[in-house]
Amino acid sequence: xxxxxxxxxxxxxxxxxxxxxxxxxxxxxxxxxxxxxxxxxxxxxxxxxxxxxxxxxxxxxxxxxxxxxxxxxxxxxxxxxxxxxxxxxxxxxxxxxxxxxxxxxxxxxxxxxxxxxxxxxxxxxxxxxxxxxxxxxxxxxxxxxxxxxxxxxxxxxxxxxxxxxxxxxxxxxxxxxxxxxxxxxxxxxxxxxxxxxxxxxxxxxxxxxxxxxxxxxxxxxxxxxxxxxxxxxxxxxxxxxxxxxxxxxxxxxxxxxxxxxxxxxxxxxxxxxxxxxxxxxxxxxxxxxxxxxxxxxxxxxxxxxxxxxxxxxxxxxxxxxxxxxxxxxxxxxxxxxxxxxxxxxxxxxxxxxxxxxxxxxxxxxxxxxxxxxxxxxxxxxxxxxxxxxxxxxxxxxxxxxxxxxxxxxxxxxxxxxxxxxxxxxxxx
Ligand SMILES: Cc1ncc(COP(=O)(O)O)c(C=O)c1O
Numbered sequence: 001x002x003x004x005x006x007x008x009x010x011x012x013x014x015x016x017x018x019x020x021x022x023x024x025x026x027x028x029x030x031x032x033x034x035x036x037x038x039x040x041x042x043x044x045x046x047x048x049x050x051x052x053x054x055x056x057x058x059x060x061x062x063x064x065x066x067x068x069x070x071x072x073x074x075x076x077x078x079x080x081x082x083x084x085x086x087x088x089x090x091x092x093x094x095x096x097x098x099x100x101x102x103x104x105x106x107x108x109x110x111x112x113x114x115x116x117x118x119x120x121x122x123x124x125x126x127x128x129x130x131x132x133x134x135x136x137x138x139x140x141x142x143x144x145x146x147x148x149x150x151x152x153x154x155x156x157x158x159x160x161x162x163x164x165x166x167x168x169x170x171x172x173x174x175x176x177x178x179x180x181x182x183x184x185x186x187x188x189x190x191x192x193x194x195x196x197x198x199x200x201x202x203x204x205x206x207x208x209x210x211x212x213x214x215x216x217x218x219x220x221x222x223x224x225x226x227x228x229x230x231x232x233x234x235x236x237x238x239x240x241x242x243x244x245x246x247x248x249x250x251x252x253x254x255x256x257x258x259x260x261x262x263x264x265x266x267x268x269x270x271x272x273x274x275x276x277x278x279x280x281x282x283x284x285x286x287x288x289x290x291x292x293x294x295x296x297x298x299x300x301x302x303x304x305x306x307x308x309x310x311x312x313x314x315x316x317x318x319x320x321x322x323x324x325x326x327x328x329x330x331x332x333x334x335x336x337x338x339x340x341x342x343x344x345x346x347x348x349x350x351x352x353x354x355x356x357x358x359x360x361x362x363x364x365x366x367x368x369x370x371x372x373x374x375x376x377x378x379x380x381x382x383x384x385x386x387x388x389x390x391x392x393x394x395x396x397x398x399x400x401x402x403x404x405x406x407x408x409x410x411x412x413x414x415x416x417x418x419x420x421x422x423x424x425x426x427x428x
Contacts, residue, residue: 005337005422017423020416024369027409032370034406039189039348040397041257044317048310049259052300056292064298069291075283077267080302081294085267087304088222089253090235095269097282099289103254103266104142107216110250110268111150113281114179119212120247120277125152130177136164138351138379138390140189143182143218152179154381159188163195166202173208180214181206186233187221190351190379190392192344194231204239206248214274217251221347223304223311224257226319230346237269247271255297257348258307258314265297321395321403325350328404332411337418341393350393351379358417359388365413371406 008016056062062070065079076082077098086093099106118124125131133147137156144154155172158165164183172178183203185195195203203215217236225231236249247270255264270278301307326343329352333339341352354362359376366373374392377383393410395403 013423014428017419020419023412024416027369027412034402035372036394036406037372037374039394042397045314048313052296055299056296069295072287075288078291078294080298084298089219089251089269091237091269097268098265100266101264103252106252106266106268113278122212132178133180135182135381138190141378144381156381159191163199166199173206176209179210182216184218187344187347190349192342192347194233197234200234200239204243215249217249219251219253222253223307225346226315227345247274265294318396324403325395328407348396352391352393353389355421356387356389359391361417362414369409371409
């Protein structure tokens with residue numbers, strides 16, 4: 001475990017620094033090449049969904065509640081797929097559109113709708129002088145990149161252990177330029193935090209000045225528990241109706257991390273009025289979505305119980321990886337080094353905070369040794385972590401052996417950077 005650097009004498013600090021430099025130099029000489037950058041399921045995880053590929057074949061009945069999956073029709077998706085995604089999100093099937101294989105696509109579609117046509121009869125966002133999205137940070141880099149792509153101004157809102165800082169969100173939505181809030185409410189990417197009931201209720205009660213303000217509620221990890229007892233997330237549409245039933249939220253989910261990333265099914269849920277509004281744009285994009293893939297999914301995973309049984313099998317593979325992260329970081333860094341990290345009970349990531357000014361240096365050093373991490377700063381709008389502290393660890397893809405090696409490199413590089421910072425502070 002790393003010593004408490006503050007308690008070391010100058011001589012002890014200098015010798016700890018020399019030892020850490022030697023350790024990193026030795027690791028560099030090993031020619032390591034490992035990737036802990038993106039949240040991808042491991043090959044064993046995706047292999048568990050292979051039987052789904054046999055569920056629909058040339059002999060299969062292709063009707064689903066009277067809808068022919070082999071032809072045009074059912075633009076909002078097959079009835080069985082809408083029911084499945086509604087169960088995953090915990091809302092009514094009538095609110096759900098199943099389309100395509102990527103929830104990010106659907107988020108992009110909603111932004112296009114707002115940009116080109118406008119939300120619910122309001123002026124298109126493209127005509128506004130300024131459009132702002134609130135970005136709980138650390139958060140998901142692709143969300144922030146998407147709004148930045150439209151020229152939308154991303155404003156960071158700090159994440160608390162309960163979700164986004166709602167005092168700040170409530171204050172900022174009084175500005176009519178603020179049109180949206182990114183939210184990953186369960187096992188947030190990257191902190192693994194699930195929004196508390198109080199935060200969900202405060203989001204449901206928001207009084208934005210902009211009538212066309214929408215929360216982009218990306219429930220990507222709705223069923224991704226690592227343990228039998230998962231976190232419970234208050235259902236957002238129920239919370240809104242309990243308040244005063246407004247058109248406030250676009251919810252998204254997909255089976256990317258349930259079956260096959262990139263080849264799953266994706267869903268959007270919204271209020272009836274918002275669905276009618278979005279139809280204008282969605283109907284321009286496609287006659288109907290890929291219903292054969294929906295049929296494959298809804299036959300393989302007919303209900304929430306089947307999804308949960310499948311997720312429990314995936315969790316068997318993921319849990320040891322998450323536990324290894326915590327064990328290696330505790331052993332390699334301990335609490336004395338000023339580093340902290342999350343220990344999520346689900347989702348795909350661990351969020352690590354080093355001392356102020358350390359993240360870029362740690363990521364750079366790891367890359368030199370041969371371990372690729374998500375870029376430092378990626379978890380903040382415009383890639384700018386104001387304190388340069390946060391690093392997203394994605395433990396799901398490497399094998400346990402590779403992960404152990406990658407974490408040893410990570411700890412060695414972090415120790416060295418922490419010691420360099422401590423030495424610089426003392427002018428050594
Ligand atoms: C919060 C979040 N949303 C969406 C996605 C991607 O979803 P999809 O594959 O459905 O586009 C990810 C993937 O890492 C994610 O973490």
